[in-house]
Amino acid sequence: MVAIAWADAAGMRVANAEAEGGALMKSPDRSFRTQLIGIGLFCLGLVAISTFFLNAYVISGLKEDMKSHALLLAEEQAKRVSDEIQHAVQKHGTLGLQDSKNNPALTQQVEILLQGNKNVMAVCVLDAQGNVVLANTGKNPDLVQLKKDKEGVEAQFDPADFNNIKVRLRTTHPHMQELKIPIGKQNQVIGNVRFLISTSGIYRDIEATATEINHRIWSVVLAFVGVLAIGAFLTAKLFRRQVALMEENEQLDRMAYVGTLASGLAHEIRNPLNAMSINLTVAEEELAAPDMSPETVQRIVGLLRRETDRLGCSVTDFLKFAMPQSFHKEHTELRPVVDAAVDLLYPRIEETSTEIVVNIPEDATVEADFSGLRQVLYNLMLNAIQAMAEQEYGARKLHVGARRESAQWLLWMEDSGPGIAAGEEGKIFEVFHSTKAAGSGFGLAIARAIIQRHGGEITVRRGESGGARFEITLPETGKGWK
Template sequence: MPVHMISRSGNSMSRFSPFVAMFIAVAIFALDTLTTFDMAIAVLYVTVVLLALSFATKKNLLVIGAGCMGLTLLSFAVSHGEDPTSDATARCFVSLSAIGITTFLAYQVKTGIAILRESEQRYRTIFLATGVAILEMDFTLVKAAVHQLKSQGFADIRAVAAKDPSFASKAIAMMKLTKVNNTALTTFSAKDFNTLKAALPTLIGEDMEGAIWALLEAIWDGRPVYESETMMNDVNGDRIAILYNVAMPADRPLLDTVLVSIVDVTARRQAENELHAAHTELAHVTRIATLGELTVSIAHEVNQPLAAIVTNGGAGLRWLKRSAPDLGEVETAMQRMIADAGRASEVIKRLRTLSSKTTPQAAPVNLSEIAAESIALVQREITSHKISLRTELARKLPLVIGDRIQLQQVIINLILNAIQAMADPAVATRTLLIATTRAGDAVQLNVRDSGTGFAATKAAHLFDAFYTTKADGMGMGLSICRSIVTAHGGRISAHSEPGNGASFEFTIPLQEEPVS
């Protein structure tokens, strides 16, 4: 029977129930008063009390119960008031007891119904009005299919995937949508429940296949909750990023009631992408500023091979102008010219790479090699500040996944900070150590100087944006270093004993392939 017909029928019954109860009460009173049956007729008043459950409030229910007891006493007074027998008195007592107990129990039932109704109303309000999309689904067929696969001897869901890759698609078709809230309709741009129900299979794209297999694994293992983040389509075909939670209550082993909570994180993902783009832009600007500080070192690095090219070119010409040209010496001079040109080209190539505005490219890299390239670019700064450089770069360092340019930026920044920390005339011995090593499941790089160090109270703020200990500093270098290292899944830290220098170190975890 349709819901609206049941509702209309229930309303009609509630409307006529008071009249029916009144009629039954009058009939019982008349029968009890005017007849001489040897039985407790007044016990029938319990039907009036029970009928009152459908229309009376808790207070009125007590009034009706008291009224029925009053009618019982009145009938007893009229029929047996002058000469009450022990049997009649006993029947009256039994009737009063039955009516009283029934009224008390009916009152308790009414209270329970009121609590249940309030709870259901609260649940319905939360379900419909919450800002999280909620889908109530029936996974009974999926649970049965998983149970059947287990009975067939499959060890786990991976074995099922290997044997029947199409099972995930079949499972999607088995999932039945039974109820949704208003937020779910808004999230998926559906005008009503039936629209969303009909479109649901098409909303799950191919990129959700991995998430579906993971959900099936959770069902296979009997886990009560599964959570993931993925992309879906809405009814109009637009892509939305969602974070969803599938709750499979332990008290519903057949999974006939499963709640899927969905949060649309499309705007958050867009904001994160924009923030990432801003970080990349800021890192690029900082690299350009760093290159500006290294102008003298860069000029020296380029000038050396160019001067050698001129020298070797002159020597080659002199050998050619001799009365008996020495072609062997000419060839040697030309080879040295080519080698020096290669050196100059490598320097320019590294500079172009650092100054280029490109998106980060994750690839297997050797941190020791990147450190050596970075040292070459700042070698002039190290020499001009009369700093003793010591390197301990591990030769057989495991590869890590990272962006070469960004990691080089971090190392150069840390080296320049160390050089500036030792620029104070009060620093007698200027020693710089750059070391790489493997640290458990990560690769570590350490830059240690013998400068003035920093106070322990400053350690917690060194990597904060716009915090600087330099008079002319911007406070962005170390902040960007932390952002880059964190984006690589690593950590960066600083240690110091005032007067004994500072040590900055960062780690990059070992990975076989970039994390998507």
């Protein structure tokens, strides 16, 4: 019945482990996909927003640069026309201004200006009263109708220096700008030259250039997004493959672990069964003898009972390890836990004359499961008492103490036994590993599992007296609870 119960429990345990393992693997997979999609959308949005603002910044700067360049070019060309008129005025006076139509050099400069700069729509020469003495609108005769400037011509230059002429722009139309250059002689303004510059042509060029830049920028962005999408797809594919490999490896690890447990348990069960088989054979022979004594029967029955108890203990320890009990965390004082473990071992302590020295501060409180922590201390104390069995009476001492370390408590236990052999420190917590001939190899493995579930750690080293010193660290609060 015991073997069948263990088999059912172990089967349930393995099935639960596989189900939990599958759930644990699927959860990170979904979580990773969700995170990957979120990161991808965030990056895409960031790229789109960055591209929008970058594009707006580049186009805005480009527009200003192109506009300034076009106006500067028109101003330079207008200066040539103005210089030609200024030269005629200096040579012929006001007559040179009035005869601007018959000045071949001036006419040629105006034609070159209108043909060479598509943004200059008209050139007009006016006298001091605002009368038009020369007007050329190029191929757009109806585009601009220049009228007399009733306010006269403002002096936009230094009267003492006609070579330092200032230029003034003013808007005369939503898509036109006027460039006005004064003409003077002998410190007097005798007229001005006006140029009408169309900004619509400039903006058309700007828009065409901006459209081309937009196309190129978005082409680069789309290519970048495509690369990101391919990278995300490959990453997801590699992740799924990695998850599959991890699941396969975990399955192999679980099978290997189950095989190790089964092999160890079979060994622990086989030994008592062999002993029982031998004793039954002896009993059969003894019962067949006519002179069999009652003492012999009692001895054989006692041996069978001892091996049966040993078998039951092995199965019980295995179930404790394979199916750990549920824990209930609460504020637990360490001293009562130690006292409870000592009470359970009191008959063994009295039998072996072991001295227990306990030094636990009154404020030593952790958040732990009382029964689980008592089980750990019970296993450690039992191992210590068994290890000190060969010591002389009066030399069997077990010290238990605790001290605070930062936000945790260090609980230690040191015996006066022979200590841990070199190289065994990392093995004694493994299941089925025992340094005693009659040991099951479960006690320390169960202790480590319980401490780890409390978010703590258990270690062993050689103590100052030469015996084994076990140290347990436990959080002062519920940090790390599993």
